Amino acid sequence: xxxxxxxxxxxxxxxxxxxxxxxxxxxxxxxxxxxxxxxxxxxxxxxxxxxxxxxxxxxxxxxxxxxxxxxxxxxxxxxxxxxxxxxxxxxxxxxxxxxxxxxxxxxxxxxxxxxxxxxxxxxxxxxxxxxxxxxxxxxxxxxxxxxxxxxxxxxxxxxxxxxxxxxxxxxxxxxxxxxxxxxxxxxxxxxxxxxxxxxxxxxxxxxxxxxxxxxxxxxxxxxxxxxxxxxxxxxxxxxxxxxxxxxxxxxxxxxxxxxx
Amino acid sequence: xxxxxxxxxxxxxxxxxxxxxxxxxxxxxxxxxxxxxxxxxxxxxxxxxxxxxxxxxxxxxxxxxxxxxxxxxxxxxxxxxxxxxxxxxxxxxxxxxxxxxxxxxxxxxxxxxxxxxxxxxxxxxxxxxxxxxxxxxxxxxxxxxxxxxxxxxxxxxxxxxxxxxxxxxxxxxxxxxxxxxxxxxxxxxxxxxxxxxxxxxxxxxxxxxxxx
Numbered sequence: 303x304x305x306x307x308x309x310x311x312x313x314x315x316x317x318x319x320x321x322x323x324x325x326x327x328x329x330x331x332x333x334x335x336x337x338x339x340x341x342x343x344x345x346x347x348x349x350x351x352x353x354x355x356x357x358x359x360x361x362x363x364x365x366x367x368x369x370x371x372x373x374x375x376x377x378x379x380x381x382x383x384x385x386x387x388x389x390x391x392x393x394x395x396x397x398x399x400x401x402x403x404x405x406x407x408x409x410x411x412x413x414x415x416x417x418x419x420x421x422x423x424x425x426x427x428x429x430x431x432x433x434x435x436x437x438x439x440x441x442x443x444x445x446x447x448x449x450x451x452x453x454x455x456x457x458x459x460x461x462x463x464x465x466x467x468x469x470x471x472x473x474x475x476x477x478x479x480x481x482x483x484x485x486x487x488x489x490x491x492x493x494x495x496x497x498x499x500x501x502x503x504x505x506x507x508x509x510x511x512x513x514x515x516x517x518x519x520x521x522x523x524x525x526x527x528x529x530x531x532x533x534x535x536x537x538x539x540x541x542x543x544x545x546x547x548x549x550x551x552x553x554x555x556x557x558x559x560x561x562x
Numbered sequence: 563x564x565x566x567x568x569x570x571x572x573x574x575x576x577x578x579x580x581x582x583x584x585x586x587x588x589x590x591x592x593x594x595x596x597x598x599x600x601x602x603x604x605x606x607x608x609x610x611x612x613x614x615x616x617x618x619x620x621x622x623x624x625x626x627x628x629x630x631x632x633x634x635x636x637x638x639x640x641x642x643x644x645x646x647x648x649x650x651x652x653x654x655x656x657x658x659x660x661x662x663x664x665x666x667x668x669x670x671x672x673x674x675x676x677x678x679x680x681x682x683x684x685x686x687x688x689x690x691x692x693x694x695x696x697x698x699x700x701x702x703x704x705x706x707x708x709x710x711x712x713x714x715x716x717x718x719x720x721x722x723x724x725x726x727x728x729x730x731x732x733x734x735x736x737x738x739x740x741x742x743x744x745x746x747x748x749x750x751x752x753x754x755x756x757x758x759x760x761x762x763x764x765x766x767x768x769x770x771x772x773x774x
Contacts, residue, residue: 303633370752372712374719374726375745378733382741465623472719473733482625486720495633498626509621 306492307499316496321480323500330477330504333395333470334463337402341459345407346452349414353448354440362415365408373466377401381473398470405466406459413455417448450520457512464505478504565739573728577747580724583645583717584710585755591653592703598654599661600687613659620655624713627651628720645717652713653706660702664695693766700763707755711748725751 310316316323345365352361381397388396421444429443445452471479481497484490566573598616602609622630631637631644668691676690718726725747732740764771 307633370708370712370749372715372726372729372745372748374712374715375729375741375748378729379738379741379745382733382736382738461621465625468623468625469716469719472730479625482629483719491632491639494629498629501626502622502630505621505623505626506618509618 303491303495307495310492310496311499323478326476326478326480327500327504330464330467330479330501331508333399333402333467333475333477334460337399337463337467338406338456338460340399341403341406341410341463342456344403345410346414349411349452349455350418350440350445350448352411353415353418354436354444362412365411368404369408373401373405373462374469376404377466377470377473380404385473394474398467398473398475401470402463402466406463409455409458409462411455413451413453413458414448417451417455418444420451421447446521447524450516450524453512453516453519457509457516460508460512461505464501464508468501566743569743573725573743573747576723576725576727577751580711580714580726580747581751581754583642583649583714583722583724584707584751587646587649587653588703588707588710588755591650591657591706592699594650595654595657595661598658600665602658602662603665609662613662616655616658619651624648624652624716625719628717640721642722645714645722649710649714653710656706656709657702660699660706661695664698664702665691667698668694696763696766697770700759704756704759707759708752711752711755715744715748 311323315321319325348361352358377398380401384397384400385393418440425443425447426439429439434442467475467477468479468482471477471483478497478501482494482501485493485495485497598612602612627648628644629639631648632639632641635643635647637643672690672694673686676686681690714724715726715729718724718730725744728740728744728747732738732742732744
């Protein structure tokens with residue numbers, strides 16, 4: 303079995319042309335990045351605004367509840383209802399993109415919202431006390447402080463999108479999911495498993511990339527490298543004052559987002 | 563709507579297998595995550611390995627994990643054990659961090675008071691730390707339950723029967739009502755799990771409603 307997969311993975315036809323792995327990886331990354339960019343342009347300002355103003359919090363509740371919709375169902379429903387209305391080659395791409403955007407929105411909104419909400423009120427008060435305007439407080443204080451949670455929302459959204467883009471091969475989207483779905487159709491397990499290995503590796507690499515980005519993008523004065531919050535990295539005595547910190551962050555962190 | 567009534571028996575059957583495919587891994591995953599989370603909390607050097615490793619497992623897309631399971635388990639491709647094990651992996655990946663955080667959220671003063679009263683080691687863990695960790699654990703379990711119900715439906719792409727069958731079959735037959743049945747079924751099941759966990763939390767935390 304393993305040799306069959308290895309043979310499939312190393313066959314020259316897998317490494318060139320539109321059906322080759324390099325092209326499928328690029329397709330997969332392209333669709334995912336496009337969907338994430340569109341979703342981020344909608345969701346992050348929305349989440350920041352709700353968190354900053356404290357108004358319309360039902361938006362956050364509603365987007366979180368929407369996560370319970372199975373992504374496969376959303377994919378098939380949108381593909382069936384939207385697909386036939388588009389009369390170009392894009393009929394296969396647009397429904398999938400719509401679904402990827404919809405699925406990326408909840409983790410992004412809740413990350414941005416939770417990030418702003420988690421800003422220490424004393425820090426916010428100090429900023430107002432220094433004479434900053436609400437807009438300046440948002441831009442110069444709340445957004446930088448919220449960055450870790452905004453980025454962890456983006457990381458969760460990325461995982462979700464990469465996983466769903468794989469499934470979207472079932473509604474004819476390109477990308478690495480093709481190997482899984484096409485291999486299944488012709489009962490070629492080597493192709494399915496080879497594709498699965500590649501897509502798993504892609505997800506791992508992208509996730510590790512997000513981890514590194516988060517590490518270097520977040521101000522060192524915040525949780526970053528200067529003082530890492532809890533998780534036992536510091537002496538036990540220091541734990542006393544912070545025992546509630548990790549729990550709060552896990553309650554708001556979107557890492558547990560509904561995947562795939 | 564008559565289609566729904568005619569197929570009510572099938573829908574019920576698929577709902578039960580969906581609930582089992584999502585629910586059993588939830589319980590098994592919790593049982594595995596409890597000691598792992600405790601280890602991560604107790605021995606900080608291994609924490610990053612355990613928590614980091616489990617979150618890496620969580621990154622593997624579900625369809626890929628279902629397909630790769632036979633390689634790891636040596637099982638047949640259409641064996642339901644593949645789905646059970648894959649779902650357990652996802653549950654553990656989600657819950658290990660929750661367990662570590664939940665145990666960390668127990669107030670240090672409470673822990674010291676328990677120690678002073680003579681609780682030690684495992685006894686204190688079971689009698690004091692775990693009950694106090696229930697609210698955070700329940701929050702994590704609810705996330706994992708909703709996530710499991712959704713992921714299980716993906717298994718219908720490779721032919722494991724559960725509510726996801728109505729999604730793939732409805733798409734192939736261009737039958738929106740059938741897809742609707744699949745989606746609503748999954749939503750109701752997720753609500754059911756959510757409610758059950760809330761009830762469990764309510765029953766396990768009598769102090770939270772005392773003195774109100």
